[in-house]
Amino acid sequence: MKSIYLFFAIVCLSHLSNAQTVPNFLLKDIKHQMQSYENLKGEKLTLIDFWATWCKPCIKAIPELNEIYKEYKEKGVNIIGVNCDGPRSISKVEPMSKALDIEYPVLLDIDSELRIDLDVNYYPTLIMVNQKNEIVWIHEGYGYGDDKLIIQQIEKQLRND
Amino acid sequence: MSYYYKSIQLSILIFCFASSLFAQFSGSNLGEFQYGRLPNDSTSVATVYDRIVTSYSFGSFKTRVVFEGFETGIPESDYLALSQFSIRFKKRPFELEIGNFYETIGRGVLLRSFEVPGAILEDHSFRSRHYFHRDMLGVNARYRQSKIDMKFIYGKPLNYVFPPTIEKESRRPDEIAAFYIDYNLGKQTLGAAMMTHVNGIHRDNYSMINTNGSLFGKLSYYTEIAKNISDHELDDFSRNTSYGIYSNLNFFTNRLGISFEYKNYNRFVIGAGINEPPAGIKEHTYSVLNRSTHVLQPDNETGYQFELFYTFLNNSILTLNTSLAQNKQANTEFIFEEYFAEYDFIMFDSIDMKCFVDFAEDLFKLEQQRVSIGFNAIWAMLTNSSAEIGYQNQRFDRLNQRVQNHVLALDFHYAPKWSTNILYEYSNDPFLTERTSARWLGVGLRHKLNRKNSLQVFAGNRRGGPACQAGVCYEVLDFSGVEIRFTSRF
Numbered sequence: 001m002k003s004i005y006l007f008f009a010i011v012c013l014s015h016l017s018n019a020q021t022v023p024n025f026l027l028k029d030i031k032h033q034m035q036s037y038e039n040l041k042g043e044k045l046t047l048i049d050f051w052a053t054w055c056k057p058c059i060k061a062i063p064e065l066n067e068i069y070k071e072y073k074e075k076g077v078n079i080i081g082v083n084c085d086g087p088r089s090i091s092k093v094e095p096m097s098k099a100l101d102i103e104y105p106v107l108l109d110i111d112s113e114l115r116i117d118l119d120v121n122y123y124p125t126l127i128m129v130n131q132k133n134e135i136v137w138i139h140e141g142y143g144y145g146d147d148k149l150i151i152q153q154i155e156k157q158l159r160n161d
Numbered sequence: 162m163s164y165y166y167k168s169i170q171l172s173i174l175i176f177c178f179a180s181s182l183f184a185q186f187s188g189s190n191l192g193e194f195q196y197g198r199l200p201n202d203s204t205s206v207a208t209v210y211d212r213i214v215t216s217y218s219f220g221s222f223k224t225r226v227v228f229e230g231f232e233t234g235i236p237e238s239d240y241l242a243l244s245q246f247s248i249r250f251k252k253r254p255f256e257l258e259i260g261n262f263y264e265t266i267g268r269g270v271l272l273r274s275f276e277v278p279g280a281i282l283e284d285h286s287f288r289s290r291h292y293f294h295r296d297m298l299g300v301n302a303r304y305r306q307s308k309i310d311m312k313f314i315y316g317k318p319l320n321y322v323f324p325p326t327i328e329k330e331s332r333r334p335d336e337i338a339a340f341y342i343d344y345n346l347g348k349q350t351l352g353a354a355m356m357t358h359v360n361g362i363h364r365d366n367y368s369m370i371n372t373n374g375s376l377f378g379k380l381s382y383y384t385e386i387a388k389n390i391s392d393h394e395l396d397d398f399s400r401n402t403s404y405g406i407y408s409n410l411n412f413f414t415n416r417l418g419i420s421f422e423y424k425n426y427n428r429f430v431i432g433a434g435i436n437e438p439p440a441g442i443k444e445h446t447y448s449v450l451n452r453s454t455h456v457l458q459p460d461n462e463t464g465y466q467f468e469l470f471y472t473f474l475n476n477s478i479l480t481l482n483t484s485l486a487q488n489k490q491a492n493t494e495f496i497f498e499e500y501f502a503e504y505d506f507i508m509f510d511s512i513d514m515k516c517f518v519d520f521a522e523d524l525f526k527l528e529q530q531r532v533s534i535g536f537n538a539i540w541a542m543l544t545n546s547s548a549e550i551g552y553q554n555q556r557f558d559r560l561n562q563r564v565q566n567h568v569l570a571l572d573f574h575y576a577p578k579w580s581t582n583i584l585y586e587y588s589n590d591p592f593l594t595e596r597t598s599a600r601w602l603g604v605g606l607r608h609k610l611n612r613k614n615s616l617q618v619f620a621g622n623r624r625g626g627p628a629c630q631a632g633v634c635y636e637v638l639d640f641s642g643v644e645i646r647f648t649s650r651f
Binding site: 020021023024026031032033034054055056059060063086087088089090091092094095096097098099100101110111112113115116117119120121122123137138139140143144145146148149 | 185187188189191214216218223225251253263264265267268269270273274275276278279305306307308310345348350373374375381383409411412413414415416417418419420422437438439440444445446468470471472476478513515539541544545546547574576577580609612613615633648650
């Protein structure tokens with residue numbers, strides 16, 4: 001009964017929610033240099049990819065995101081990789097990023113600060129953010145055909161711009 | 162108590178309704194219904210678990226409220242609890258958070274808190290379920306600029322073994338106060354921490370130094386040395402002192418990445434286990450390997466891990482890994498060693514193939530000559546659909562018995578909304594079954610209703626055992642029945 005009560009409370013509240021925005025976060029990059037969202041975000045759109053080294057679909061998505069980054073960076077779209085590895089595997093982030101030849105910036109979220117702030121519960125999760133810092137699209141997981149879906153959404157958001 | 166919780170919920174509802182135009186309200190919900198049996202259950206039991214996370218931002222302030230509830234019809238197992246509440250103020254370069262928060266010092270040798278996304282922890286003795294996390298309850302103050310990062314932490318870490326049905330004092334037996342600072346000198350960073358830990362009548366002081374940086378553009382390093390300074394001199398690293406040493410060296414060049422880690426931990430379990438030094442053992446995604454991983458013993462462990470990644474010009478990836486862990490207990494030495502290789506490549510333009518082979522000796526678990534092999538193939542079929550098949554086999558000797566584990570998985574994925582899978586497992590491990598063999602068969606379905614809501618259904622038998630996720634190892638119980646999970650964001 002209590003669970004049902006809570007469920008209905010949330011359903012009611014969900015109708016009041018505004019578009020969630022991304023705060024101007026501050027995280028260290030793989031070179032341990034502090035970076036802010038304001039400095040990294042794209043002119044028109046920003047894709048934030050939450051990933052981990054032990055997550056196979058995340059690794060599968062990275063080469064596709066790299067291609068998307070190369071194609072769209074001149075069109076005002078930036079990608080920020082947010083790595084969520086804990087102490088056990090965070091040492092592998094830099095060598096893996098280099099081996100995968102990731103061209104976009106990769107930040108370290110070892111305390112899950114941004115992940116919890118944006119309520120990310122799956123790996124990988126791709127969050128698309130517009131110029132007003134509003135989250136306009138969220139995609140969880142990565143499988144065959146998802147790269148086309150991401151491109152479709154980018155094109156749609158750029159047309160709306 | 163019920164009146165108290167309802168009042169809090171009502172206050173939050175009114176507050177959010179009244180201010181929704183001026184601020185931002187967001188959150189998520191995870192609900193799970195189970196009807197089935199855990200090990201030793203004689204009959205099937207229906208249970209409902211729900212976790213609601215709500216966040217409310219207003220200018221520089223943000224509040225986060227998490228409610229958790231579990232119902233099974235057994236009064237001592239049921240609860241509805243305000244499991245987390247925090248208020249945060251952020252005005253760069255200052256940050257202040259009061260309530261429940263997550264914080265790790267360095268690489269976790271002194272202190273680590275975490276949340277494993279989507280994982281619900283279940284303990285048979287309590288017959289209750291709760292979210293898998295270890296947070297802090299207290300105050301976290303931080304000063305962060307481009308060159309300097311300082312934090313003061315005071316709080317009580319959660320002992321996640323106990324569900325919310327247990328009184329608060331037992332769930333948070335440890336109390337810490339810590340100060341951490343690091344300063345960036347161009348490409349090198351130096352850091353230091355002091356921590357006082359109180360558990361009952363015991364009070365210990367710890368110190369830690371760390372350093373990290375880049376060398377020659379192709380090398381990077383990280384070193385952390387922590388020590389209990391209450392009972393021995395700062396430079397005393399003899400066997401009867403408490404210390405943790407962790408070091409990591411990386412090398413990378415075009416398409417090649419190498420990581421080397423060294424660990425040396427001695428009597429370094431702090432309190433109820435509020436720290437979690439890096440394990441230096443690979444966290445595998447293949448279930449036969451993930452399940453049989455070596456769990457770190459910070460009481461006494463030395464060892465290393467070496468991993469190499471190479472991406473070929475055709476984008477195929479080779480991963481090689483080896484690790485060693487040595488534990489001394491009384492006069493006995495246990496050694497765990499592992500050699501792993503994986504090759505990920507594209508076959509016939511449409512099949513994404515992964516193959517692995519692993520060899521390990523685990524004297525701690527009495528597993529000798531453990532050989533695991535397997536593959537995973539994803540076949541891109543039509544425009545938006547793919548089929549996946551995976552098989553894993555593991556064999557080892559234990560106490561003169563030959564143990565075998567088999568895993569067969571079939572998946573079908575139709576982007577972006579549907580995916581379904583069948584998982585079959587077989588084992589003749591006498592530690593798991595009194596019969597000659599045991600079998601598990603389960604069917605799963607996932608449907609994304611829209612971009613905010615998704616539904617997952619599982620039916621059948623699921624094999625339990627040790628599991629490692631997001632760097633944390635825990636025990637999953639066998640389950641037989643039906644499970645429906647609904648997740649939503651708002």
